[in-house]
Every structure is written in structure tokens, then in C-alpha cells.
Amino acid sequence: MEDTLRRKLEAKPLNFESFFSEKALGMKASEIRELLKLVESSDIISLAGGLPAPETFPVEMIKEISAEVLEKHADKALQYGTTKGFTPLRLALASWMERHYAIPMSKVEIMMVAGSQQALDLIGRTFINPGDVVAVEAPTYLAALNAFGYYEPEFLSIPLDDDGMKVDLLEEKLEELEKEGKKLKFVYTVSTFQNPAGVTMSVERRKKLIELAKEYDFLIVEDNPYSELRYSGEPVPPIKHFDDEGRVLYLGTFSKILSPGFRLGWVAAHPHFIRKMEIAKQAIDLCANTLSQVIAWKYVEEGYLDRHIPEIIEFYRPRRDAMLEALEEYMPDGVRWTKPDGGMFVWLTLPEGIDTKLMLEKVIARGVAYVPGEAFFAHRDVKNTMRLNFTYVPEEKIREGVRRLAEVLKEELH
């Protein structure tokens, strides 16, 4: 078979590039991603990933539920479903969001998607014209930049601090835009335990953001994969909770509270928006995986989810603690980092002049990996930051990884 392949690759090649669309010609694989792919399969301590720990998957619950589902609901669980998703699951999620976040919800405000990544693509398709202004946090979720980027918006980067997006700076930018005769289409925010920075937008800023959205007539895309993973501090209501006009498109996902392999997320938004996104999704993949939807329905409806979340939290808290302690212990002066109350990531800012992309190979040579921060900035204009993950690797490895990273950093700072 490999022989055939070699022949195919060598023999009179087509002019492959000539067939690609112009946009496809511009799609490049990330070098960093390729490098980190190699790392994942080695015995390097990877603080680079974004994976949940497999120990947190509720395997026994899923076994139990899937056996029951295949016994009783196989005709639905194995058949095509509607594009909006399995109605009992949408009802269960509506009621769960109402109970947990005090957001009144009806099933027509919910559409199931193939992971919240698909929601990002759908939002791009449904809302972004080339040149539309989209505000993102700086740093922001890398894959959101990829998803939106295809639709060619003009990104507006709004810096973060420990209270999340600096909404006062957004306001300044909005005034400037207005002067230029431009309009903001939407703000994208990972509001709680942000990826990559780990910070949470304060309640005051959430309210202010809603006010600005009304004043300047824009939408808010609130991506909320992590809020259930809270290890300390008090819960903060989603921005959607303060939304009385339907300006917030809320993205939820089962990836961190059940299984990322299910590729199952949801959009909670005004029925007018859901309706259009439903039509868009129809052309893209008809519907989300139904077996996973039926399992997820039982998981939410019968209280498994609420029983399982505390187990995930107990599993991750020591890892978060281990990372913060190790950073405190080993990091040289001049290095700053966030102190997340939840989620999966800590964000490091090094002294100016250090380029974490250039430093990566050196660190990998010492057996540790991280993600250089540059790619999390829409304008790739910040070089001295990195993201560390604390959910995938056990405590002792986290400590050892941070120790080795700190060693390289000390050398660099000399």
C-alpha cells in the first residue's frame, strides 16, 4: 500500500495548487501546531495542550446511559435528526440554563451544534461580511480567530486585565469607530476563565458591555465552555443573564463537562438568529450526531451532569493549585501570571524582549512544552507571553514542568 502511495506522490503530479480556491490558498497549517503535535506523542511534559484529563470523563455514566439509549431509543439515536437538534435535549438545556444561570430560556432559543467550534464558524457565516468590525479580547481564543478569519472581518483587539476585557477601552474604540462612520458587528468574549488568559470578566463589566451593546447597536458572542470548572471564588452570572433584548449569542459545550469526543455544543440565542443559523447549518452537515445528543439528553435530564461536575472540580483543583504554587516557587522576578479561579489555563507575561516562539525549541529540549502567546492575538503583535495548561498533566509533572521552564527563563533573562 505504501508503495502505491509513493508512486502516486511521485508520478506526474497534477498542478494541485491550481485547483484550490483563493481563500484555500491562504490557509496554512500552523508551524507551532505541527511542532506541538510531535510533542504530544513523546514523553515531554506538555503544558501546551487544551485537553481535559481523560480521568474526568464519566465513563461509567456514559456506559450506563448508552446501553439504555440503545435499548430504548435506538430508532431515534441512530437516525438522522433535525438540524436544530434533538428536542428533549434542547428542552433539558433550556431548563438547565434557567436553573443554573437564571436565564429564562425556551427550546426555540437553542440549537445543537457539532462542538462550539462549529458555532463559531456558523456565526462567521451568518453575521460577518468581509470588512465587518469584530472585537475580540487580546489575547483571545485562537480557534475563534481561525473560524471568524475565514469570513474576513477586521479584528479590533481589546486588552484584558484580571477583570477580563477592558470594557472602558472598548468604549473608546467605539467612539473612534463612530467618528470613522464604522460600526461594530459583534464582540466575541470567553467571559469566564478565559482561554488563554484564565481571567473572568467582572459583573460590572458584563453590565457595562450590555449597555454599550445597546448604545452602539452591536451583538455579543459569549463563549462559555469553562464556567462550571470553578475551583475557588464565587460564581458570576453569564453576560446572557443580563440580556433583555436578545443581543447575546451564548455558546455552551459538553466538551469540558461530559466528553469532547461527543463534539456537542449549543447556541442559545434569539429565535430569529437561531432560525438563520439553522438554515446555514443545514448546508454544512444536516444535523449533529444524534447518538451523542440522546446520551447527552439523559445526562442532563436525569441529573448525572449535576452529580458529575463536583467530581471534575475536585480532580482539577489540586492541579491548578500545583501550577500556581510552582510558579510562585520557581519563576524569576519579572515574570507575571494570572491566578485563575477555574478553567484550564494560566497566562504568563515575561519581560519585554523575550520571544516565546523563539524560546520554544529550547524549552522542548529540556522536556517541556507550552503554547507561545503570539497566535492568541488577532494582530500577532505581542511576543512575550505564553499559555500553560494545568488540566491534562498530573501535579508532580506540572511542578517539574514549571521548574524546568523557569530554568530556561532564568538563563534567558541573564
Add this chain to the structure above:
Amino acid sequence: MEDTLRRKLEAKPLNFESFFSEKALGMKASEIRELLKLVESSDIISLAGGLPAPETFPVEMIKEISAEVLEKHADKALQYGTTKGFTPLRLALASWMERHYAIPMSKVEIMMVAGSQQALDLIGRTFINPGDVVAVEAPTYLAALNAFGYYEPEFLSIPLDDDGMKVDLLEEKLEELEKEGKKLKFVYTVSTFQNPAGVTMSVERRKKLIELAKEYDFLIVEDNPYSELRYSGEPVPPIKHFDDEGRVLYLGTFSKILSPGFRLGWVAAHPHFIRKMEIAKQAIDLCANTLSQVIAWKYVEEGYLDRHIPEIIEFYRPRRDAMLEALEEYMPDGVRWTKPDGGMFVWLTLPEGIDTKLMLEKVIARGVAYVPGEAFFAHRDVKNTMRLNFTYVPEEKIREGVRRLAEVLKEELH
């Protein structure tokens, strides 16, 4: 909850339309689809659907395999996977295609997708620039028109007969295009037991199509969901079998041989094309459902698939026969239909002057539904055709459905 919803829908509405992208403003729900949605939930005999019969789902096999997968492979089956898909499954499919279709295949030529619908969208994204010429059969698969249509190609419609796409007409069109200084980007064909027409492209035409592709330098997208469902006649090799240059992008799916709810298909194509589509898919949904992939791997690898296909065939053959017999018995003169050796659909052509879209409500009033043919034509220029499905409804209902449909037709023809 419904009260809240009413308040939201009534109270000071946003100007929703003002937020949509221009392309999204052009996306409309199909009226026919909406009408047929209502039908599916009634006791009307629906020959309109495109659903496999749930009786053909290998529920016991899936139960057995999924219990084993969750026992032994939960860490992989519930975790994020690579964008290309679960490697053992890609290997198993490569070897299955080699065994069944004599197509030499390596795993780097295979990428898993969320149903072949997603492959259609990915192909649009990767290959179509606005205005590119894309040839489709007339009629062709409706959802392919939707998927490609988003990318704004110029569709070229090539008529079908009982031997599939009229490749000689394609050749004429290619000459014309050349004169106009235009180039064909790709031909899209459902080569075997076509949806909607049920016909199969002859071997001669397959070879001729490959020759034309070389001569005029275009690609071929071969969508092959139905070839395993053969009730009579001799198997025909996929077009991909005759492809020695990598011009054919082959789409396979588990929807008709395992479960459509799995939303699992694959693209088999030259590694250069796969590589680009992988980057495109990354931004769209990261990866396909991993639990379904691991189950499908066992299903293919351990021979369940090969054992199950004959069972599906035995289940559907009497339904195909019932439909062809009933058409023979009841249809008035002047009505023609295809005689498929497999697949799920029969295609009816009525005398000129009958508009099947206008006739639909009358037929539904008699308790039967079909899909009017118009939407299967890229240029919507044919009014007197319809698609009938014979897989979902039992034999006696098929007969009764066809009888009632014929009744209305006889009235119309008077």
C-alpha cells in the same frame, strides 16, 4: 417559560436583519422542506423522505461494540481526536476500499468528516471561487447544490439517462467552455444509484469521464453513498477505481450502511487535497465525533460491516420491487420512471405541462407525499418530475401510496 418567550418575541425587537451577512440574507428555508416536515409527523404515506429504515440499523452490533469500546478505549473514544480522524479507522477504510473496489489506498489519502454533507461543504470551501464552473447532473443531489451554492459557482447542468450522466453532452459543453476561455473546476456526480434519479453511470462513461478530466484538466467529485445497496445486476467499480492521477475526490459515508445518526463519512483523495481540506476542517469543527469513529472502526475492522450489508439488501429489495410493480400496475400512460438496481429512489417524469410542485398539496390531501423534482435541478427549469423513496415505508404502504398518487395523476391528465 413560553411566556418569557412571547415577551422576548414581542418586546422592542432588534432589527435582526441588519446584523446578518449578505450571504445569510440570501439563505432561505425551502418551503417544500417545511411542508414535508409537517407531513413526516402525520399519518400520511410519505414517499418523500430520504431516510434509511430504522429496521436496518444494526442495533445489536452497535450495542456490543459500544460496550466494548467504552470498556477498553474510553480514553480515546471520549477525547478530542485529530482533524483527519481516528487512524485505525482510516486504515480500516483504506483496506476496505482496496478489497472491495480494487482502489489502492493509504491512510494519508483518507480524512473522516461529519457525514458526506460536510465533505461537500469542505470541497466548496477548498476548491470553489465565486464564478468557477462546476458541472452537476440534472437532476442532482439537492443538498450538494446547497453546499456548493454558498461558494457561488456557476453551475453547468448535464442531463442524465439510464446510464447516468450524458458524458458526450459534457464533452460538448467542455468544448464550448474552452472557446469562451473558461475552465471547468470539477464535475460532481452521484455515480451509482443516483439521488434523486436512481440511475448508475455505465463503466464506459466512467472511463470517458476520466479521459475528459485529463484532457480538460478538471477534478471529479464522486459521491457514493448507495453503491453497497445493490438489489440486482452486477457491481460497477467506482470512478475512483479508474483514477491514476488523483483527479477523483471520493466521498463515502456510514449513513446507509451503519447509522446516519453517527454523522460519519470520509473523503478519499490525493494527500495534497486531503491536507488542504484538513486545514479547512480545523477551523470548522476541529474533528469528527470520536465515539462514533471508534465504534465504526470496530464495525469495519472486525467484519460486522460485511456481515450486515446483505441484511440491509434483503430488507430493501422487496420494497424496491413493490414500488416498481405498483408503478407498472397503477401509473397512467405518459408517465415514465427509472428502474434502479439499488439505492433508495425512483425518479418519475410526467407529461410536459404538469407541475409537480403545484400538484403536491392535492396529493398530500389524498394522504401521500413525494418530493417535487424542481429543486434537484441547478437551474430549476424542469417542472414535471418527482422523486419517490422506497426504503422507509413498508411494501403495502408503498403500493397504496403509488395507487393514490396515480389516481391524482390520472385526474390531472384528463
